[in-house]
Amino acid sequence: MLTVHAVSRRYGNDLALEGIDLSFENGVYGLLAPNGAGKTTLLKMLAGLLPPSEGEISYEGKSIAALDEKYRMQLGYLPQRFGYYPSDTPLKYMQYLAAIKGMGRKEALERSELLLEAVALGEVKRKKMKTFSGGMIQRVGIAQALLNDPRVLILDEPTGGLDPKERARFRSLLTKLGRERIVILSTHVVSDVESVANEIVLLKNGRVFAKDKPEDICAMLAGKVYETKVPDTEAEAFRKNYPILAERGEADGWQMRFVSEGEKTLPHWEPMKPGLEDVFLYVYRDRERQTAEQRLFPREPVGVGEGGRLR
Template sequence: MLSVEHVTKNYGRFTALGDISLTFTPGVYGLLAPNGAGKTTLIKMLTTLLFPTKGQILWEGEDIQVLGAEYRGLLGYLLQQFGYYPNYTSRQFLRYAAALQCIPRREVDGRIEALLETVGLGDVADEKMKKFSGGMPQRVGIAVAMLNDPKQLILDEPTAGLAPRERVRFRNLIHALSGERIVILSTHIVSDIETIAGQIVMFRDHRLYCCDSPARICAQFQGRVFQLPAGTALAPGQFLLSEGQGEDGLVLRVLCDTPPIGGAMVTSGLEDAFLAIYREGQP
């Protein structure tokens, strides 16, 4: 179990995260918030790249700063910008990464072959990575993060810049790897976590807004999201969530407490909840 207990991170007078308390158990957690809300700050503290100004982070009841290298040996971490040597093949790069992690050579080859198959690169394992396209390098990054069979897999914006098909492949891969480990996925792309995360962690004003299931987060907006024809003038108390294509043309999705004239109630999704929670002018 990973526990974040009353953690605050300050940079001078600026508070990046204030008094955050969370508990992570095996499963997939999505850190969902706009850029600058504190997602990466939390991830850097969970990976010991940063340390809290106040509070502590515990692994199985022990402070991760005290555990040091022992704790880091339990982590698999994929940064948003995954660096690699383009002239290496994926197999060569995984062997290199395994050497850096001091994984015994007798364990390496079999584990690498299994991981290459898991991430769908078994048939191109001996091609140079400079020839890879789309999300293939990111899949190598996942394999690197999994080399030590981590208890925690932490992914920072792993699908940024990927094509839709690669993003779907990546989500399926993350779900398959969750098993008995904690998977923490940081993103601002709602669809990346809507179908795979059991718990969504959201920050607002640099504090914890919620840690709850997607269904429960969406439930607070049920009966408050309506669809209106495009061009409809919004009345006071009505907030535009998004515009999209309906059966009869462009439509508006609007958040309000009172059913609008000419509006049709629609089921609220996680994207609606995200836009409602982080709407412009939100106090």
């Protein structure tokens, strides 16, 4: 078990994270929060690369700082941005990292080849990485994090740049990996974790806002999400009154998906089952930006023939 106890992290005088208490057992954990919320900060601390300003992180009951190398032997880590020599091939890069981790040559070669196959890079394992796309590089990163068959796998935005097919492949890999180790990944893409994470951790204002099964997180908005058609003339007032989750301009008005906290509902409001995306949008709604956006791009009534615009 990996536990985070009363951890805070400051950068200068700025408090990035405060009073974080979390515990992780085998399974997949999705750390979901917007840009700048502190995901990377938390993951770097969990990887033992950044010391907490306060509090302690422990693995199997011992402080990871004290375990030091013993912990690192159990750890696989994919940084949000990782460095490599552009003229290296993925195979050479993996073998180099395996050597640093103290693996023997033969084992390193075998395991590197297997892992590159697993992320669908088997055919290009001897090509220079400077010729790779962003998504291919990302897959090299995922493979290297698995070199030492880690008990704790920490992935900082592993799906950035992956196409839908590779995302799907990655999700099924995650499910397998999570059966016998702790897998913690950060993302701001809800669909990356909605179906595969055993638990979702939401960070807000530097604190843990929620840590729960995806369905229990969705239950936060149970009975509060609706859809309805709003005529153009009433749309502005409607946007002021209700947090909007999605809206689509159609010929006869706006199809709005929104949250109503109150008791009062109207007959033409259709109750909807909340999804994780709804919760994300609601928890992290940003009133100031919405106002700025409305001033920059005032929404004109949509004419016939312009329907189907999704905003």
